[in-house]
Amino acid sequence: GQQVMQIPQYQHVQEGEDFTTYCNSSTTLSNIQWYKQRPGGHPVFLIQLVKSGEVKKQKRLTFQFGEAKKNSSLHITATQTTDVGTYFCAGSSSNTGKLIFGQGTTLQVKP
Amino acid sequence: GAGVSQSPSNKVTEKGKDVELRCDPISGHTALYWYRQSLGQGLEFLIYFQGNSAPDKSGLPSDRFSAERTGGSVSTLTIQRTQQEDSAVYLCASSWLEGEKLFFGSGTQLSVL
Numbered sequence: 305g306q307q308v309m310q311i312p313q314y315q316h317v318q319e320g321e322d323f324t325t326y327c328n329s330s331t332t333l334s335n336i337q338w339y340k341q342r343p344g345g346h347p348v349f350l351i352q353l354v355k356s357g358e359v360k361k362q363k364r365l366t367f368q369f370g371e372a373k374k375n376s377s378l379h380i381t382a383t384q385t386t387d388v389g390t391y392f393c394a395g396s397s398s399n400t401g402k403l404i405f406g407q408g409t410t411l412q413v414k415p
Numbered sequence: 416g417a418g419v420s421q422s423p424s425n426k427v428t429e430k431g432k433d434v435e436l437r438c439d440p441i442s443g444h445t446a447l448y449w450y451r452q453s454l455g456q457g458l459e460f461l462i463y464f465q466g467n468s469a470p471d472k473s474g475l476p477s478d479r480f481s482a483e484r485t486g487g488s489v490s491t492l493t494i495q496r497t498q499q500e501d502s503a504v505y506l507c508a509s510s511w512l513e514g515e516k517l518f519f520g521s522g523t524q525l526s527v528l
Contacts, residue, residue, distance in 0.1 A: 305473070310457075337516060346506060346519040347458070392458065394517075401446060401513025402471045407457040 306331050308395050310406030318414050323380040325409035327393035334396055336369055336376045337403070342389045350378075350391075383413045417441075419520035421507050427526045428497055436492040436523045440509030447490050448517060449482060450506045458506065464490060465513050497527045 307330040317323050327336065335354045339347035351360055353369035353376065360367045366379045376393055390408040420439040428434050440447050449461040460474040464484040475481070479497075484490040494501055504524050508517035 335514065339517075346521055347508075347517070349516040349518070352516055394458075396514045400471060401465060402460065402463055402473075403448065403514065403517065404460055405450070405458040 306395075306397055306402070306404050308393060308404045308406040310393055310409055312409055313407060314410050314412070316412045316414065317383050319385060320382050323383050323387070323411055325378050325391050325393075325411075327376045327378075327395075327406050329374045329395050331397050332373050334373075336373075336393055336395045338367060338376075338378055339392045339394060339405075340389050341392065341408070345389075347392060380411075383411070385413050385415050387411060388413050419507055419509050419518050421505075421520035421523050423523060424521060425524045425526075427528065429528055430499060431496055433493065433495045434497055434525065436494075436505050436507075436525070438490045438492070438507030438509075438520060440488065440490070440507070441518055442488075444509035444511055444518070445487065446510045446513040446515070447484055448508045448510075449490070449492050450508065451476075451503045452506055452522070453503045461492070461505075463513065470513075494525075497525075499527050501525060502527045 309328045337352045338350040341347045357371045358369040364381045368377045390410045392408045394403045394405045396403045422437045448463040450458040462482050466487050479495045482492045504522040506522045508519045
């Protein structure tokens with residue numbers, strides 16, 4: 305069945321350093337979504353990418369969707385303590401509305 | 416309502432008992448999803464509904480788990496004969512259409528003693 309793998313599982317950075325998490329799917333995706341879950345909270349939608357090779361930016365966050373629509377990445381420039389949390393990618397194949405989440409990357413930022 | 420509402424927020428039950436978890440999606444959202452999250456883990460897909468139909472039930476862990484949705488709105492997830500390994504946070508989410516961005520509820524923390 306469809307699988308979505310995400311690496312790394314954990315990342316500890318010093319405040320001001322950059323951070324990247326990578327997402328890979330076993331199947332071609334119709335779209336990929338990214339969510340952030342703060343400790344003790346529920347996942348909150350960040351962005352959706354639909355087009356092959358698409359790049360979107362939200363302030364210090366840059367999201368990319370691979371040319372083959374099987375991988376994606378989230379890059380945070382100059383991390384801040386407010387970036388702490390777990391970042392999940394989630395993808396669905398074109399023939400189903402089933403949205404499969406990656407295992408998540410937990411980001412810790414040391415002030 | 417303003418957001419996705421789940422009840423109860425916490426449920427403690429004894430092994431072997433049945434539990435029913437409720438999800439009230441955002442009004443007008445046609446798609447509804449159930450996920451399970453164990454402590455420090457990712458989101459495990461359980462089932463999703465498009466309207467009242469469940470096109471994909473493949474994520475339900477066993478036949479002790481069932482879910483239904485009525486009137487294209489409220490959904491209930493039922494776990495029969497609960498086991499300790501069922502302990503987790505059960506998250507519900509809804510979206511305008513299947514495959515679009517999800518709005519999550521705050522979850523039900525289930526503890527099976």
